[in-house]
Amino acid sequence: MSGQTRGYSDLEGPGGNTNWLEKQESRSRRSRWIVIGSILGLIGLIVIGVALGVTLSKKSSSKSSSGSSSGAVNQSDPNDPSTFQKDANLKQSFYGIAYTPEGSQYPACGNSLDQVITDIQLLSQLTTRIRLYGADCNQSALVLEAIKQTKVNMTVWLANYNIPTDNTPYTRQKAAIQSAIETYGTDHIGGVTVGNEYMLNYLNANGATDPNSAVGNQGAALLKTDIDDTRTMLSGMNLATHIPVGTAEAGSYFNTEVLEDVEYGMSNVHPWFANVSIDQAASWTWDFFDQQNVEPAAALSNSPKMYIAETGWPSNSSDAGNESNGPSTASTANLQTFLDTFVCQANQNGTGYFYFEYFDEIWKDQQFGGVEGWWGLFYANRTLKPITIPDCQSP
Numbered sequence: 001m002s003g004q005t006r007g008y009s010d011l012e013g014p015g016g017n018t019n020w021l022e023k024q025e026s027r028s029r030r031s032r033w034i035v036i037g038s039i040l041g042l043i044g045l046i047v048i049g050v051a052l053g054v055t056l057s058k059k060s061s062s063k064s065s066s067g068s069s070s071g072a073v074n075q076s077d078p079n080d081p082s083t084f085q086k087d088a089n090l091k092q093s094f095y096g097i098a099y100t101p102e103g104s105q106y107p108a109c110g111n112s113l114d115q116v117i118t119d120i121q122l123l124s125q126l127t128t129r130i131r132l133y134g135a136d137c138n139q140s141a142l143v144l145e146a147i148k149q150t151k152v153n154m155t156v157w158l159a160n161y162n163i164p165t166d167n168t169p170y171t172r173q174k175a176a177i178q179s180a181i182e183t184y185g186t187d188h189i190g191g192v193t194v195g196n197e198y199m200l201n202y203l204n205a206n207g208a209t210d211p212n213s214a215v216g217n218q219g220a221a222l223l224k225t226d227i228d229d230t231r232t233m234l235s236g237m238n239l240a241t242h243i244p245v246g247t248a249e250a251g252s253y254f255n256t257e258v259l260e261d262v263e264y265g266m267s268n269v270h271p272w273f274a275n276v277s278i279d280q281a282a283s284w285t286w287d288f289f290d291q292q293n294v295e296p297a298a299a300l301s302n303s304p305k306m307y308i309a310e311t312g313w314p315s316n317s318s319d320a321g322n323e324s325n326g327p328s329t330a331s332t333a334n335l336q337t338f339l340d341t342f343v344c345q346a347n348q349n350g351t352g353y354f355y356f357e358y359f360d361e362i363w364k365d366q367q368f369g370g371v372e373g374w375w376g377l378f379y380a381n382r383t384l385k386p387i388t389i390p391d392c393q394s395p
């Protein structure tokens with residue numbers, strides 16, 4: 001996922017504040033494949049498909065756009081969001097789902113509580129867990145407020161999308177997270193994720209590829225500073241329950257010193273970007289996650305819990321040329337196949353995953369084209385795509 005290698009913190013501002021992540025973006029898209037290919041080669045994995053594997057990174061975020069729809073969910077009492085009508089087509093079959101409220105890119109922002117309430121009403125019919133990518137534009141409080149008003153069973157992993165070159169975004173989001181926890185308490189919080197593909201971005205910016213090289217460890221030290229600072233902030237808050245601190249990373253870019261410093265890791269694992277055909281996508285995803293993430297983490301003394309931060313399949317492409325990546329082809333039929341072969345099976349074998357993603361994000365299509373804007377279960381207007389949601393209760 002290409003496009004998503006960018007930090008949203010400074011990207012979408014009026015005046016096009018181009019930061020280093022943006023400049024890195026096209027380079028990192030290419031280098032990622034190459035790097036992952038060689039890492040896997042070194043490890044000597046033989047599984048077909050894995051040698052070419054790539055985990056792309058994806059990052060979700062959105063800006064205000066024409067996609068909003070306030071009529072996607074009806075309530076029997078218009079003033080009480082907990083009285084929403086359930087949609088029989090939705091099943092609570094996903095372990096978790098990746099979510100960024102529309103309009104949460106600093107400094108443009110533009111999100112709204114009404115839209116977040118609609119989203120939580122829909123998401124709660126699909127899962128009991130969501131993860132955010134950052135904390136700008138008040139999104140932590142909006143999501144927790146929406147959970148409160150809808151009275152749904154939902155746990156959210158809050159997040160701080162920090163960057164290596166400027167501490168301001170980290171500090172700003174830290175304050176927002178602290179404030180949201182003070183207001184809403186810990187009941188609906190599963191963790192605080194510090195970093196989104198921080199190591200991948202740091203390596204790309206510094207001409208390195210190995211997350212455990214000397215350069216990688218320099219980046220890791222910077223990331224750990226923010227992880228430790230978040231932990232200190234939480235432990236100073238006198239909380240009712242412990243909140244774990246983790247990090248989210250492209251699947252092949254976890255640094256061991258970072259993993260040793262977190263309670264959980266979230267890994268982006270993307271068969272489409274790894275040129276895996278749809279018939280092998282689910283098993284490839286499971287194998288990659290198990291070999292690259294679960295087993296290495298289990299070998300560490302702190303045994304961080306590993307989740308898939310993102311996995312999914314695009315239903316469309318804005319141009320025919322980008323519809324296929326090798327044998328992986330974007331289509332609604334293939335999205336359906338991925339759902340049918342991954343979701344209930346992953347539930348059964350205990351994989352903790354956040355499906356990518358909830359809805360099509362228009363800003364991504366506008367900015368990156370190709371398949372970037374077409375990964376949703378729902379269209380941008382919150383109408384369910386013509387797919388059948390798998391019917392199994394998630395753990």
Ligand SMILES: *[C@@H]1O[C@H](CO)[C@@H](O)[C@H](O)[C@H]1NC(C)=O
Pocket residue numbers: 071072073074
């Ligand atoms: C909500 O109610 C309106 C009016 O009854 C109806 O037209 C619309 O289809 C309903 N929407 C949903 C998502 O059920």
Ligand SMILES: *[C@@H]1O[C@H](CO)[C@@H](O)[C@H](O)[C@H]1NC(C)=O
Pocket residue numbers: 128129153154155395
């Ligand atoms: C809420 O969801 C969690 C899983 O996220 C589950 O363990 C729990 O039983 C659910 N609670 C209720 C009341 O359904």
Ligand SMILES: *[C@@H]1O[C@H](CO)[C@@H](O)[C@H](O)[C@H]1NC(C)=O
Pocket residue numbers: 113138141142145
């Ligand atoms: C953030 O959202 C919460 C919940 O809707 C609201 O109470 C609060 O005023 C918002 N803060 C800002 C700065 O917009």
Ligand SMILES: *[C@@H]1O[C@H](CO)[C@@H](O)[C@H](O)[C@H]1NC(C)=O
Pocket residue numbers: 282283284286341342343345346347349
């Ligand atoms: C776990 O589920 C995945 C599909 O999500 C499947 O490919 C894999 O073989 C399963 N693993 C085991 C050990 O059952």
Ligand SMILES: *[C@@H]1O[C@H](CO)[C@@H](O)[C@H](O)[C@H]1NC(C)=O
Pocket residue numbers: 316317318319
């Ligand atoms: C698929 O993408 C094309 C090109 O952007 C667009 O015209 C079309 O409406 C999209 N299809 C759907 C079902 O959204």
Ligand SMILES: *[C@@H]1O[C@H](CO)[C@@H](O)[C@H](O)[C@H]1NC(C)=O
Pocket residue numbers: 319320321322368369370
């Ligand atoms: C794929 O999309 C990119 C970005 O929109 C575009 O520059 C490129 O020409 C497209 N590739 C093909 C083969 O159409």
Ligand SMILES: *[C@@H]1O[C@H](CO)[C@@H](O)[C@H](O)[C@H]1NC(C)=O
Pocket residue numbers: 033034037052053054274275324325326327
């Ligand atoms: C995936 O396939 C595309 C062609 O569709 C090719 O350009 C690219 O190099 C392939 N990537 C890998 C990692 O094999």
Ligand SMILES: *[C@@H]1O[C@H](CO)[C@@H](O)[C@H](O)[C@H]1NC(C)=O
Pocket residue numbers: 379380381382383
């Ligand atoms: C939502 O968007 C989809 C895809 O563009 C379209 O087919 C559908 O008619 C739209 N639904 C509504 C209610 O506007």
